[in-house]
Amino acid sequence: MKKQVEDKKAALLEAALKLFTERGFHGTSTAQISKEAGVATGTLFNYFPTKEDLINALYFDVKEKLSRSMGKDVQAQKTYKEKLRKMWYNLVEWGIENQDQFLFVGQFCSSPYITSHTREVVMEEYVFFHDLAMEGLANGELGDYPPEMITSMFYQSSRTIVDYILYSEPQDKNKAIEDGFQVVWQGVSKK
Amino acid sequence: MKKQVEDKKAALLEAALKLFTERGFHGTSTAQISKEAGVATGTLFNYFPTKEDLINALYFDVKEKLSRSMGKDVQAQKTYKEKLRKMWYNLVEWGIENQDQFLFVGQFCSSPYITSHTREVVMEEYVFFHDLAMEGLANGELGDYPPEMITSMFYQSSRTIVDYILYSEPQDKNKAIEDGFQVVWQGVSKK
DNA sequence: TCTGGTATTGACTATTTAGTCATTTTCATT
DNA sequence: AATGAAAATGACTAAATAGTCAATACCAGA
Known part of the structure; x- marks a missing residue:
């Protein structure tokens, strides 16, 4: 039952x-x-x-799955750069393998049907991400930017690359994923 | 009349x-x-x-305005980096000054109500952007990445920074805009 | 097999919706 | 002032909608 x-x-x-x-x-x-x-x-x-409860439950569900995939095996990496790279691959590969969920999040993350309460609860699942940025700032691996800016740039860039791969269909997806990481790493790391 | x-x-x-x-x-x-x-x-x-015609007309309208703001005075800049920086400031400042239009585009760019025809027509307004990426690749200013990837990363990053500024409300907005440009430039330029 | 509580059903309703159209208003031209 | 064509109106309708609820199906335990 x-x-x-x-x-x-x-x-x-x-x-x-x-x-x-x-x-x-x-x-x-x-x-x-x-x-x-x-x-x-x-x-x-x-x-x-209500129908609103349904979409909010769905949004939470999808974001939770994403957050879990995102963090997998990250702490097991040796260097800080490897941690970020692992997270990058987790994000992009999840997006490609779960297109429907990926598109859903993109479409509804700023939609008026998702309540601020849902947004807050979802946020809590992502503190580890913020902490990782803080770690990079503390140990001098990352450039001197606000942590929220770094996490936003990183996350949104992963979405951009997934979109690029799904839409432009490059011959070599793995190259595209790695290229994407290079761009982001060059962007946020300390020179 | x-x-x-x-x-x-x-x-x-x-x-x-x-x-x-x-x-x-x-x-x-x-x-x-x-x-x-x-x-x-x-x-x-x-x-x-129809209501669909309305939202499609609106989408076209807003995207056209954005494209015009984006390109303003860009070709007047001396160096390639200055051209990109000008475009970056155009984008981010337009987003901040036109919050409503900025949010609308973000919410409806991947919405099912916008027809593929509208998307195609809008695309045509952005060829100059693609051309600018090609120019940077040709003259060796940009890293060796696909031009569609570069334009996507650039554009989406500008959106990320506007979101960051509107949502996190940093004390020094201009610092945030310039920081954002530094991240993107470090990311896509040739080392 | 019987019992009782929970899960499931789908016909139903009060409300809302996109789009129509016969009528009225507006206003440039004569 | 008279004309007429285009623009504007808003009452109207056929269809669709979120959510209800009384009736039914299910099933674990006695």
Whole structure:
């Protein structure tokens, strides 16, 4: 029973992910989401009292997965540059392998349907990222820029490279990923 | 008469800009837009046959303004680095001074309501940008990266810095703008 | 097999929506 | 002042919407 519950909830989130990205928030009806998920219209509202709750839960879900992928094996790297490189590859590879989630985040990160509460909760998942920037500033590996600026530039650049790879389809994706890292590292590291 | 026509059209675009950014595309009714613009509901459809036509016209309008600001006085600069710096300042300052348009573009650039036709037409306004990257590659000022990658990184970084300035509100905005340029220039220039 | 509580269903509704169109207003020209 | 064509109006409609709720299905434990 518990299993089935999770199944339906996951199916609803998956359906919502696909449809919201394809057709937008108000462009997708709750009926369409239920149908795509293979459940009754009422079932959606058992799990998510309102449509807004649904998209906020979905946003949190996706951002959490992203944050987990992002941090994987980073602390195991020897040098600071290797830590950043690991994180870069985690980010870009996740984006390529999870296109739908990647596009969803891009489309809804500044959307009015995501509440400031959701944004705050999501933020907490990313403190380790901020800490890593602080570490680089403290040990002199990074140029003397505000940490929020560094993290933003790093994260947004990874999105830019994923977009570039998905849209321009370069022959050598790995080259593109490494090129991207070189640009960012040259940009933020201390000369 | 001609004057008034343009007034109403402009009022509709302005109202749509504000409301779409605040409440999303389907979250904003055509009635709300008409009301905000101070015209009758029918008038909107005289100028824009459908709601989609309206948002596409608006998107084109804003992107065109951005492209014009972006290129201003760039060719008058002496060195290549100065050309890029001029463009960087044009971009970031436009974003700060035109927050509403800046946010609108960010929110709708990858939205399903913007047709691929609109995207293509908008693209044409930005060939000079691509050409500038080619120029930098040809004269050895830029690192050996694909030009599309360079333009994307440059443009998206400018967006990141505007976001950073609007959201983090650093004491010294000009320092932040110049810092941003340093990061990007270090990133894409040849070492 | 029976019990009782939980999960699921889908018909239903009150509201909202994009777009229409017959009518009225505006105003340059005569 | 008279004309007429273009612009503006807003009441209207057919369709779609988020969310409800009474009825049903399910299933673990006794």
